[in-house]
Amino acid sequence: MALKVAIIGGSGYTGAEILRLLSGHPQLQVNFISAERHAGQKVVELYPHLNSLTDLVYEKYELGQVKKRAEVCFVCLPHGKSMETVPELVAEGLITVDLSGDFRLPDGESYQKWYGFNHACPELLGRAAYGLPELFAQDIKEAEFIANPGCFPTAVLLAVAPLLSSDVIEPGALVVNALTGVSGAGHKPKLETMYCQVSENMSAYKIGGRHQHIPEMEYYLSQIAGKKIGISFTPYLVPAKRGILASIQAKLKDSYLEEDLWQLYQKYYQNQVFITILRQGIPQTASVTGSNLCQIGLAVDARLGQVTVIAALDNLIKGASGQAIQNANIKLGWPEEMGLLEGSYFP
């Protein structure tokens, strides 16, 4: 019999996407969904595309209800709100995957500096696994709860990990550029995400080391490399609803061929069902949209001794809701791909 799921803070895109993805999961069934402002409304009023999949009604969050009606919790609250709710779910022994940034960084000061708030329960920071299964599967199985990675960090960590763990690139800041679709900015109406502002426009934002995903990337990359890694990070907003396309440019220590590096990546990710290393062609978001896949490609500029790695994923699936389900599967001892094998849609 399927386990029951609560989605907490479910009025945004990630909540709707968990609901959609779990409609095809054989062992997890959504039984509770909360959204303070929308309590009493049917989910399909906000998300008419779910018409054929759900009759659920948004409710107000209440711990008692969640305990009674769910064994697994996906927390989709905004940054700064999640840390108020996650502790009590964990304390009750519920399987908890937090999609916010609230438990991804190692210490309270980092939150002060990058998110601008005092962390409400810094003592819990060390007790979450960082839920990037291809890199930290053992932690996910063992930790008390799971901090689901950000969309940019998922793409960047997956793209860079093989280089750092093999020590083939020069020390010094990695240069990372990443394009994101608009859904990453959330479901609430804002001027910056209006159709007329975004369509046919390209913009950069939070340039000069101001994006809150930087410490998350640097912390986990440093773990992988076994030394301190810095990232010069430039994010862009482009006219697309979904998708992350991240590129990493780095100086090679030696004159590697593309084939060498391709072998390195292939081996590093050899049994990973959701990672594809392209031998020909270059990843594009249209090839992964709708799926939990991450495609990675690379090229060597022999003239300069530089490597460029490109990773593409769907920010709402591998970059959020799909990965959250993958984490829950692992935590529950199931195959990580359970309910997540749907392919990409195109066009």
Place this chain on the structure above:
Amino acid sequence: MALKVAIIGGSGYTGAEILRLLSGHPQLQVNFISAERHAGQKVVELYPHLNSLTDLVYEKYELGQVKKRAEVCFVCLPHGKSMETVPELVAEGLITVDLSGDFRLPDGESYQKWYGFNHACPELLGRAAYGLPELFAQDIKEAEFIANPGCFPTAVLLAVAPLLSSDVIEPGALVVNALTGVSGAGHKPKLETMYCQVSENMSAYKIGGRHQHIPEMEYYLSQIAGKKIGISFTPYLVPAKRGILASIQAKLKDSYLEEDLWQLYQKYYQNQVFITILRQGIPQTASVTGSNLCQIGLAVDARLGQVTVIAALDNLIKGASGQAIQNANIKLGWPEEMGLLEGSYFP
């Protein structure tokens, strides 16, 4: 054990979509895919989004191969080509669904007039079922093979059938307007479907009764109504990859309330798994994209005694490949929704 499927003429969007959809079908498995110009190429070279789903290679069409390797055929050849291949598949007793327009019209003259070619085998025209399952399920079970409807006719027939079968509207031409996404124009590069021509543009085409879907709509609507029905049809191309949004405006014979008509539609489609009649809200393509659903809504303008019906569907699924699979399911005696219950994706 699953039956084996051949996709003939599979390099276009409908072929790729059948391949994608059947990857989730428990009883049908694609075993052969042909494409003359692309023979020898892997499907994923043309459609990298199928990367995780298929290793198939395009082959040249050959009847012997098809017979040997498949029991069910989906023919995705262009109009005018299909009629050369379908007869031999039918003669071999293969379950055949033809997605072209070549067997939808009742007689050879109609092809001369609307498609501009002499039909190669007019004797087969009466032997195909018109594959709109919600209206002609019995025919589909019984006929020798299936002519899958056009995307516009699917939307329009589903939207109008309840009105015509209940005789609630005045005689006289129905006014039909329908917006389509770009994928309806096919996968081959043309000036009209280039990004720079389509993005941020709205255009009408084949106005003044020139679209080849008109005789198809008029013929089957006349069957439903039991009298001759004419359609004044205006199609539009809008900046979207997928979707049909069709509206029908007609004069009511009497002063019906919206509620009356809603009941009429509800009853007409009461057990239809893929039809949703909206009581509130108006259909939009984003609510059905990615699914085999057709959403229908309506409103009455009491001032003028007019009814407006709106239907939305995904032109590549309910308007083509999904419906083709639904037809095959019916023909094979299986539940029509087998492998087709995936919900819509959004955003």
Place this chain on the structure above:
Amino acid sequence: MALKVAIIGGSGYTGAEILRLLSGHPQLQVNFISAERHAGQKVVELYPHLNSLTDLVYEKYELGQVKKRAEVCFVCLPHGKSMETVPELVAEGLITVDLSGDFRLPDGESYQKWYGFNHACPELLGRAAYGLPELFAQDIKEAEFIANPGCFPTAVLLAVAPLLSSDVIEPGALVVNALTGVSGAGHKPKLETMYCQVSENMSAYKIGGRHQHIPEMEYYLSQIAGKKIGISFTPYLVPAKRGILASIQAKLKDSYLEEDLWQLYQKYYQNQVFITILRQGIPQTASVTGSNLCQIGLAVDARLGQVTVIAALDNLIKGASGQAIQNANIKLGWPEEMGLLEGSYFP
């Protein structure tokens, strides 16, 4: 020396567009722009594309300031707000063009019924000219002030006027369908106009005779026809920032050829600089975007005795700000095209 212009309620798209267009006008110069919520902010903070064109700062509206600093006023306030401000501008003898709907309808009851508010000064309703220059130029010269038409009515009236004034179509409701870009819904963030809601989506809205532009279209069409005209109107929102594409379907009284009707239109608009009647091809919004042009095309369906007329315009220019300037030009006795001859941009 140039006359000075005040833009009242200038934080929306129409205000920004008047500012942009007037930067190329030899006789009008913007000297005051108000926006209550943005008072104190530079215009370029809200509209960085105006960077090279203006240094203006939004101010709070004050009649004394407007009198002192402007001779010509463009009022871009929302419906229901404009009627509070226009009367005092008119009383001061300022040349006033109101872009809202507040003075387009003939009587107070119509506002009650279609806009849902009591009109604040119904006595002024008969004293405004309806600012559609191609049809009502004399009124515009003579009336006390100008009510600038809505974007849909501009397209529909221009498309239908020649048919109605020549009595070539059957009585009975005209069927009008019109696609609009997103900018028509304004600059304020709303869920319906977010990128993720609009991109790749097609929707209809206010179907069944609920759009507030209906009485405006019916009133002026009836004036042109010399008898009561009803309109069955269906508007659609499509993924485009700018543009209106309107179609009219009507039954012809006689068997006219396309050439006959083309001559009729050509003659009706023979000296109109902003109207193009296409002899070949069908209007599309990309051909008029960025200009004050309206393109009109037509086709006859001889089978059904129906005519389809298509009109395309830029909703922010010919459908709003450009037409407002054209009206001011006429009122001031200048050539109507002054400052408005910029062509369309593409792609």
Place this chain on the structure above:
Amino acid sequence: MALKVAIIGGSGYTGAEILRLLSGHPQLQVNFISAERHAGQKVVELYPHLNSLTDLVYEKYELGQVKKRAEVCFVCLPHGKSMETVPELVAEGLITVDLSGDFRLPDGESYQKWYGFNHACPELLGRAAYGLPELFAQDIKEAEFIANPGCFPTAVLLAVAPLLSSDVIEPGALVVNALTGVSGAGHKPKLETMYCQVSENMSAYKIGGRHQHIPEMEYYLSQIAGKKIGISFTPYLVPAKRGILASIQAKLKDSYLEEDLWQLYQKYYQNQVFITILRQGIPQTASVTGSNLCQIGLAVDARLGQVTVIAALDNLIKGASGQAIQNANIKLGWPEEMGLLEGSYFP
């Protein structure tokens, strides 16, 4: 009296854009436009948006005609074709601006290596000015003819020149990332630029040092720096018709403040009418689309000692046709901004 202009190879976007822009130029008038495949067709058949601006008909190229009918030539032929025609125009003493890449590189070997062809007249390579007016105005005035820069190089050179000429960054490869709109790939139908391939997709291309604009950027940057400069360049295609958004990441030699660098840029470009250095905000393409402007912004990441510079321009105007006219203006001794002061359009 205006000088007469010939556009050679005018069926693409850059030819159409020169035609549109020159319709507002007081001293240049297009009198001849050639396009081999379209000879005999009216320009408006291909570009209906030019309906109100031109009656020109495409002709076949013939030197005699050009000499007789024009004093100024804009050559919009493809790379590899231009070098066959430009020499005879120059020999005739016609003012010639070549928009192709055929005369931008310093020597024949570079063409062999990066463009893959033998240059037809390497002896002319040193006699063209590189037409980037903000950096090479004197050359433009003096040289025999003008090689108009590529769209990427225009953005990148303008963004980096102040840093290199002031020696504030560390030696070593500059990391350059640049997003481009689809019109850069030209007007001819190709699979990669179809709407269904591009919309909602993000992709990188020619990664690993394979883009033909690299030698152009490196050569002129090296000239500015007075030493050899290498560029690690990653281009992206995003769903937009127009626009280049380029970013440069580099290591600073010292701990500069943003304010210092802002002053440096401000001073470097102090009298340049088409360059805007943003003190607040970050450049976006929507702020320059439709204009000949280049907006530049920057940020310092003090943690890493890195600077990020962002430049935005319209690839068809400042990146091609507008800059070509700017070059002709300079060559003719006129103000460089003549006919080019139109602002950006938005939304």
